[in-house]
Amino acid sequence: MKTSDKILKIIMAVVMVIAIAAIAHMYVNLPQNNYTFNSKDYKTFDLNEDNTFAFEEYDVTKTNITCKGWFVLNDEPTYKCKKMQIYLGTAASHLFYKLDTVRQNRPDVDVYLQKRLPTPQEYKESGFTASISRKDLPHDTYNFYVYYESNDHKVMRKMPYKIII
Incomplete structure (x- = not known):
């Protein structure tokens, strides 16, 4: 050789x-807050559950992304919700990034929905604030998602909000 x-x-x-x-x-x-949802996991989600939601504040700085809003299943009181979590997800990579989510009491949402839904429940615990550090996110286009879990439901909803980083 x-x-x-x-x-x-x-x-x-x-x-x-x-x-x-x-x-x-x-x-x-x-990043340690990467989550990939298995396609088989979606079978456990109630994808046709009626819901109402709003993102009321949305702030993007050089270091963080923060949002504030509320989410309810129309026919379930929010005190039954065990877990509500906000995610950013990319369509191409199927990676979901969990935002630090804190639930909040929202009596104003309860009053608002009591007048507008045909069979209103109690929605006082519907609010959230969520944030994530931008350093954890690669450059991409992201969709917002809400994960809602109670004893009766598991719901993952894609929200009509996008962000380009």
Whole structure:
């Protein structure tokens, strides 16, 4: 075997080791709030549940994305909600980024919906504020999603709001 062939093989081996190390480094450094929803998980979601929602405030700074709003299932009182979480998701990669979500009491939403829904429930615990650091998000176009869970329902709703980072 020629010396140039040996050198070429050594260079290729070194390049492969560097590439594998770089891939491992990128994998380890993925944001910890990445979530991929399995397609089979969607079978447990109540995708046809009627809901009402609003994003009332939406703030994007150089460091954070923050939103405020409310979400209800029309025929379920919000005190039954065990978990409400806001996500940003990309269509291309199917990655979902969980926003730090805090639920809030919203008596104003309860009053508003009592007058507008045919079979109103109690909606005082419908509010939320949610935020995420922009450093956790790769450049992409994101859709907002709300995940709602109670003993009777699991709902993942795509909201009609987008953000381009």
